[in-house]
Amino acid sequence: MTAVDDARALLATLTDTPAAGVWSAPGRANLIGEHTDYNEGFVLPFAIAQRTAAAVALRDDDVIRVRSTFSDDAVEVALADLDARIAASGLDWAGYPLGVAWALRAAAPDATPRGVDIALASEVPVGAGLSSSAAIEGAVASAFNDVWGAGLDKVALARVGRTAENDAVGAPTGIMDQMASMLGEADAATFLDCRTLETRPVTLGFAEAGLAILVVDTLVEHAHSSGGYRERRASCEKGAAAFGVPALRDLTVDDLPRAAEILDDVTFRRVRHIVTENQRVLDTVAALDADGPRAIGDLLTASHASMRDDFEISVPELDLAVETALASGALGARMTGGGFGGAAIALLPTELVPAATDAVQAAFAASGFRAPNVFTVTPSEGARRDA
Numbered sequence: 001m002t003a004v005d006d007a008r009a010l011l012a013t014l015t016d017t018p019a020a021g022v023w024s025a026p027g028r029a030n031l032i033g034e035h036t037d038y039n040e041g042f043v044l045p046f047a048i049a050q051r052t053a054a055a056v057a058l059r060d061d062d063v064i065r066v067r068s069t070f071s072d073d074a075v076e077v078a079l080a081d082l083d084a085r086i087a088a089s090g091l092d093w094a095g096y097p098l099g100v101a102w103a104l105r106a107a108a109p110d111a112t113p114r115g116v117d118i119a120l121a122s123e124v125p126v127g128a129g130l131s132s133s134a135a136i137e138g139a140v141a142s143a144f145n146d147v148w149g150a151g152l153d154k155v156a157l158a159r160v161g162r163t164a165e166n167d168a169v170g171a172p173t174g175i176m177d178q179m180a181s182m183l184g185e186a187d188a189a190t191f192l193d194c195r196t197l198e199t200r201p202v203t204l205g206f207a208e209a210g211l212a213i214l215v216v217d218t219l220v221e222h223a224h225s226s227g228g229y230r231e232r233r234a235s236c237e238k239g240a241a242a243f244g245v246p247a248l249r250d251l252t253v254d255d256l257p258r259a260a261e262i263l264d265d266v267t268f269r270r271v272r273h274i275v276t277e278n279q280r281v282l283d284t285v286a287a288l289d290a291d292g293p294r295a296i297g298d299l300l301t302a303s304h305a306s307m308r309d310d311f312e313i314s315v316p317e318l319d320l321a322v323e324t325a326l327a328s329g330a331l332g333a334r335m336t337g338g339g340f341g342g343a344a345i346a347l348l349p350t351e352l353v354p355a356a357t358d359a360v361q362a363a364f365a366a367s368g369f370r371a372p373n374v375f376t377v378t379p380s381e382g383a384r385r386d387a
């Protein structure tokens with residue numbers, strides 16, 4: 001059963017009205033460019049095959065009712081009460097779909113809001129650094145966009161998702177995940193300039209080169225809305241303010257000697273991660289364009305070292321996943337996502353996937369860590385209408 005089938009089946013338990021449509025959007029893996037998004041820099045994520053689906057039936061009243069396979073209860077809000085319910089917060093998971101409805105209504109004055117039943121199902125593992133949140137936002141935003149006749153383009157829908165996540169859910173994340181989920185293409189990553197929101201698909205060519213991306217989900221839970229993530233953002237803002245620039249995007253590696261002089265040690269290392277990571281994204285795109293995916297391994301591994309040592313967002317499980325993958329023949333490996341848990345990715349020859357998987361499991365067992373989920377991901381298409 002796919003998420004689309006599951007969403008349809010769940011909708012049938014909510015209402016006898018047939019689905020007006022089913023929309024879906026994928027999770028994403030970030031190939032490189034971590035914590036650069038809110039610094040208005042560069043990122044290079046790709047949409048994965050695992051998707052979240054939203055099956056929608058029209059109602060005769062003005063109630064939005066959402067139900068997910070994650071939860072036994074449906075949540076209902078009248079359109080007239082939506083603003084107040086979002087402001088009151090406390091909606092838990094329903095804050096994602098209802099937050100999207102709220103943000104989309106504000107972003108699309110020409111839309112015609114109406115009541116709907118929405119059933120949600122997902123193949124994207126939650127909290128694994130693969131952005132189940134952007135998947136649910138992308139699926140629901142695409143659904144409301146069509147059902148309400150909002151006519152927004154994919155970039156505008158990505159913004160709606162981000163607004164929902166920031167202002168309705170309260171997680172201060174950047175826009176990378178939503179852009180990757182909305183704009184993904186098969187066999188390509190989305191090169192995104194987070195300042196201008198300009199994008200370009202960059203061909204990855206993993207399969208043709210005999211390579212695969214292995215994900216090691218450590219099952220260590222992260223929480224973006226809490227401490228570490230906010231602290232890192234604050235350090236970045238402090239660094240930019242010290243240079244009198246709007247964002248760390250405006251610094252280059254040539255500014256690092258001066259940064260070392262004027263910043264305290266911790267802030268300097270946070271800044272150095274962002275500045276060098278932006279450069280690594282640009283170098284990765286250039287290497288993919290010129291030489292293909294075998295040329296990017298060292299950049300991925302350097303990114304991990306920078307997150308471990310300078311940005312200090314890795315955890316022992318992620319470091320072990322990266323080290324073990326490299327020792328098993330990976331060309332490069334790094335933690336992906338916001339950090340403090342979640343997943344690592346490794347780029348490796350496809351034939352080494354089984355042995356690397358076994359090696360990672362053995363290393364985790366030997367260290368007394370919980371057995372991770374290890375699986376491959378495939379660069380895939382972004383948000384779409386499925387039916």
Ligand code: ADP
Pocket residue numbers: 052068069070092093094096120121122125126127128129130131132133134136224
């Ligand atoms: P990540 O995006 O890395 O998976 P987040 O903490 O950003 O982790 O988002 C996960 C949250 O998104 C879940 O705890 C839940 O509230 C919500 N969510 C994601 N997918 C679904 C779904 N299919 N149904 C209901 N809620 C979902």
Ligand code: MG
Pocket residue numbers: 131132133134177
């Ligand atoms: Mg998320």
